[in-house]
Amino acid sequence: MSEPVTIPVGDLHDVVVGRGVLGSASGLLPDGVRQVLLVRPDGLPAYADVVAGALREAGLVVHDAPVPDAERAKTAEVAAGLWAQLGRHAFTRTDAVVAVGGGTVTDLAGFVAATWLRGVPVVHVPTTLLAMVDAAVGGKTGINTAEGKNLVGAFHTPAGVVCDLDVLATLPRADLVAGLAEVVKGGFIADPGILDLVEGDPAAATRWDSPVLAELVRRKVAVKARVVAADLRESFLREVLNYGHTLGHAIEQVEGFRVRHGEAVAIGMVFAAELGHASGTVDDALLARHRSVLAAVGLPTSDRGHRFEDLLLAMGRDKKSRGARLRFVVLDGLATPVRLEDPDPALVRAAYAAVSSG
Template identity: 60%
Template sequence: MTTTIPVGSGQAAYDVHVGRSILPRVPAALPDRCERVMIIHQPSTRVLADELRGAIADTGREAYLAEVPDGEEAKTAQVAGFLWQALGQADLTRTDIVIGFGGGAVTDLAGFAAATWLRGIDIIQLPTTVLGMVDAAVGGKTGINTAEGKNLVGAFHTPRAVFADLDTLRTLPPNDVAAGLAEVVKCGFIRDPQILDIIEDDPAAALDVTSEPFADIVARAIRVKADVVSSDLREVGEREILNYGHTFGHAIEHNERYQWRHGAAVAIGMVFAAELAHLAGRMDEALLDRHRSILTSLGLPVAYRGRQWPRLADAMKRDKKTRGSMLRFVVLDALASPGRLEGPDPQLLLAAYAAVTDEAQP
C-alpha cells in the first residue's frame, strides 16, 4: 500500500509517496520534456542507483551517475563544485532533472546542486534513510556546511516529487534507524502525540523497519512536516517549530566535527530544550520526563559530555533562528503546543546544560 501526502500549493505543490517497492515508479514520473537525468548517490546506494539508471535509460533518456561521499562529508563547497562540473559535462539543461538518491546529506546536497545549476532545475528526491524520509527530503530545504556551522549555505528549492521506499531501509544499521526516529519523535512532541503513543506501546516494533507501526509513524511524521511547510515554505514563521531540539543539537554536531549522527544530537537537543522550558516555568515535569523515557526506549542518548559549554554557546550564536545577538529556542508549553523562548538568561542556559551532562560545572 502506498500513501501519497501532498505538500505545498500552486506551482510549489508536489507529492510524497510512501510505501514499499515503489522505486520502479520513478522513470514513469519523469516528464516527457526531460532528456537527461543525473542521479547523485552515495557509495552505499551504488547498486540501486545503477539499477535506476538502467531503468531510466530504457525509456530512451540519457542517465548518468555522480557518486559523493557518505554523510556530512558530502555537504561541502568542494563536492558541490564537483557536481556542477558533472552537470556541465553531462549537458543538463533547464528541462532536465537531478535525482537525489541516498540519506539526508545526499538529498540536501543534490537539492542544492539542482537549485544552483542554471539558477534552478527540477529534482526528484529518493531518500534511503529514516532521517532522509521524514526530514531532509521533504520541504525543499537544501544546503551545505561550512567551517562555521551546519547548513549555513543553501537555498529553498522544492522537489518535483519524493519517493520514500521503505524497502530501501532493510539494510540500514540499527543505530541509523534509531537516529532517524529522533526526528519522528520530534514530530510527535510538536504536532502529533499519537506518534509518541505508538512508540511507547511497542518500542521494538517502532524500530523494526518491516513493521506496520514503523510505517505508520514514518508516514505520520512526513504528514506533520508536509502540513507545516505547506503553510510556511520559506521558514518565516510556523516552520521554525520543526527545529525543535536543533539549536543545541546542531551545536553538538559542530563540536563533534559532524562525526555524530544527526538524530543522536537532536535527541539531546530536545532534552535540553525541554529542560530549558521546565526551568523557565513553561513545561511540567511529566512532559520533561516523557522526553527522556521515549528517547531512551529507542536507544537514543539524552545527555552530553560536560565542560563544553563555551564552544556550544558559540556555535548556537550562528543558529539560523538567532536574531542579532539574541538566541531563540523552540520550546514546548505543553504537548503539541510549541512556542519560542527568546534571549533566555545565561544562567538559565547553563542550568539546562548542566541538566543534560554528568557534571555540575561547564
C-alpha cells in the same frame, strides 16, 4: 502499509511512501526531461542502479555522480564537482537531478539543483529513515562550512519524493534508531499519536519491516507536509521543525560532524524540554516523557564531554539567531511549540547542566 500512500505537501510536491516503489521516481519528473544527473553515495550502487534502470526505461539519459558518504558530501568542493559535471553534459533547465541516498545526499543534490541555472528539477529517493521523514521533504537544501551546518543553502521544492520502506532492510540499526529522533520530534511538536505508537511498542518502532514503523513514517511525513505547505520559507511556523536542533547542530559542529544527527537532536530535545521547564512552559510529566520515549528506542538523553562555552558559541551561529540574540523552539505544553527569544543566559546554562548531568 499494503499499498503505497501519496502524501501531498500542499500544492508543492508529493511524497510517495510504500514498499517496492523505487522505480516510481521517473514518474515524478516533469515532462520534457532528457537527461538526469543521478547523485548517490560512493557505497550505494544497488538502490541507485534500480532507480537508474527505471529512468533509462523511461527513455532518459542517466549520468552517474557518486559523492562521498555522510557529511563529507556536503562541501563546496563536492558541489562544484557536480556543477562541473552538469556543465560538461550541457544540462538545461529542462533536465533534472535525482538524489538516491541519505539526508546529506538529498541536501547536497537539492542545493546543486537549486543553483544550477538558478533552478532545475530534483527528485529525492531517500534511503535512510532520517532522510525519509525529514531531510528529503520540504525543499530545504544546503551544504556545510567550517563555521556551521547548513549555513549555505537555498529553498528549492523537489518535483517529488519516493520513500521505499524496503530499503531500510539494509540500514544499520544504529542509523535507523537515530532516524527515530526526527519521528519522535514530530510527536512532541504536532502529533502526540506518534508518541503513543512508540510507547506502545518500542521494539516494533525499531524494526524496519513492522507496520508500526510504516505508520510512524507516514505520520511524521504528514506532520512535515502540513508545516511546509503553510510556511515554505521558514518565516516562523516552519521553525518549529527545528525543535531540538539548536543544541543538536552545535553538538554536531563541535564534534566535527562525527556524531549522528539524530543522536545529537535527541539530546537537543531534552535540552529544549529542560529550557521550557526552567521557563515555566513544560511541566514535570512532559519533561520526563522526553527522556522516557527517547530512551525507549535507544536514543541518548544526556551529553558528555563538551564545554558549554563551545556549544554556546556554536548555537550563536544557528540560523534562528538574530544578531547576538539566541532563539529557541520550546514547548508550551504537548504539541504546542513556541519561540523563546533571548532567554536569560542563566536558564540556558542551567538547562544544559541538567542535560550534561542527567
